[in-house]
Amino acid sequence: MAKKVRVLACGAIAKEILAVLEVDRLGHIELECLPAIWHAHPEKIVPGLEKAIAAARAEGIEDIFIGYADCGTGGMLDRLCARENVRRLEGPHCYSFFTGNAAFAERYDDDITAFYLTDFLARQFDAFVIEPLGLDRYPQLRDSYFGHYTKLVYLAQTDDPGLQQRAMAAAERLGLGYEYRFTGYGDLRSELAAAATP
Missing domain, CATH: 3.40.50 (Rossmann fold)
Known part of the structure; x- marks a missing residue:
């Protein structure tokens, strides 16, 4: 055993x-x-x-x-x-180990301005991003926090269309481009x- x-x-x-x-x-x-x-x-x-x-x-x-x-x-x-x-x-x-550490390192330069979501963060976007940063109360702070990002990259552990919709909505809310990558685990x-x- x-x-x-x-x-x-x-x-x-x-x-x-x-x-x-x-x-x-x-x-x-x-x-x-x-x-x-x-x-x-x-x-x-x-x-x-x-x-x-x-x-x-x-x-x-x-x-x-x-x-x-x-x-x-x-x-x-x-x-x-x-x-x-x-x-x-x-x-x-x-974000690195879900992508695969070697693959994440290879993309580092291309992703230097990326903000990442995982399945968990796509599900809990408000509770773990919006509310802790106070953006629910002070939406005008969005550019202060996210002005240097150019894209939101959703690193998906599962193929869930509902979570993809949430991640796209999060990108739109932050004023960022959207990219989907299925990583699995x-x-x-x-x-x-x-x-x-x-």
């Missing part, structure tokens, strides 16, 4: 992780999610993970995998991983497979 692995992950990728666990029959991996809104507050990620790692080890779980890329922690997450001897998702953020799938064999 495979040894239990605890994945401590961002709530914004919970649906995708669960889908991969089901498809690849990784039943010995259990998922624990931290608040998705920390996407907008990366300073909370490392302290939250420190507590979650300590709690997992108090339960006797030693095989822990961090379901975050760097995600704006400025290297603090890597220092935590080194201290705690745990691995994390490779890459700077979820990118590197997430191989990373979870590697985590499943500690």
